Amino acid sequence: xxxxxxxxxFRVLKTGQSMTLxxxxxxxxxxxxxxxxxxxxxxxxxxxxVGEGTTAKGEVPDGYNVSRLKKQNFLLGLESAAPSxxxxxFCASRPAGRTSGIPSSYNEQFFGPGTxxxxx
Amino acid sequence: xxxxxxIPAALSVPEGENLVxxxxxxxxxxxxxxxxxxxxxxxxxxxLLIQSSQREQTSGRLNASLDKSSGRSTLYIAASQxxxxxxxxxxxxxxQFYFGTGTSLTVIP
Numbered sequence: 269x270x271x272x273x274x275x276x277x278f279r280v281l282k283t284g285q286s287m288t289l290x291x292x293x294x295x296x297x298x299x300x301x302x303x304x305x306x307x308x309x310x311x312x313x314x315x316x317x318v319g320e321g322t323t324a325k326g327e328v329p330d331g332y333n334v335s336r337l338k339k340q341n342f343l344l345g346l347e348s349a350a351p352s353x354x355x356x357x358f359c360a361s362r363p364a365g366r367t368s369g370i371p372s373s374y375n376e377q378f379f380g381p382g383t384x385x386x387x388x
Numbered sequence: 389x390x391x392x393x394x395i396p397a398a399l400s401v402p403e404g405e406n407l408v409x410x411x412x413x414x415x416x417x418x419x420x421x422x423x424x425x426x427x428x429x430x431x432x433x434x435x436l437l438i439q440s441s442q443r444e445q446t447s448g449r450l451n452a453s454l455d456k457s458s459g460r461s462t463l464y465i466a467a468s469q470x471x472x473x474x475x476x477x478x479x480x481x482x483x484q485f486y487f488g489t490g491t492s493l494t495v496i497p
């Protein structure tokens with residue numbers, strides 16, 4: 269059981285290049301999330317998904333696109349990278365449905381190890 | 389918009405000391421509050437999850453409390469060890485997840 273994994277771990281891009289970050293989870297979780305972490309700003313939600321084939325915008329969605337074609341994978345795309353997108357990106361997942369009688373909104377998140385992206 | 393604040397931003401203590409980390413939030417309409425540990429260059433490891441209906445949770449030397457009405461949570465670490473050195477983040481779950489900026493803890497041997 270690998271939990272939440274992210275690919276790649278590190279990447280350097282030039283301004284205007286595109287790339288896709290992959291998040292995979294093997295826990296059969298319905299919900300998946302993409303965050304970025306910047307110094308002094310904490311983690312901010314970019315996009316999230318409540319199930320296969322569905323995505324929604326978070327707090328800072330501009331400049332990013334996502335897809336959830338398979339339940340276990342959540343992809344984050346940068347179509348035209350900008351230096352402002354230099355950050356550490358974290359993926360997280362959590363289960364839906366009731367756990368021990370507690371609604372899904374109360375379930376804890378599990379995080380991947382992060383992807384460090386630098387845009388020059 | 390929910391705002392989560394953690395004070396202090398950095399803390400340095402000698403080994404063996406008990407310590408308290410603080411987390412405050414502005415909107416009390418939350419489902420739960422989660423404390424995480426983050427080691428340099430690593431992801432987040434969940435330490436404790438407190439449901440909105442609970443007052444505290446304990447795991448080993450860690451105890452987290454929640455006072456939803458006042459918008460506060462504390463993480464108490466007993467008998468601190470050098471291995472506890474890390475950044476500690478709190479996150480509240482409302483309509484979305486909101487994270488604090490963290491407290492960087494250094495435990496000096």
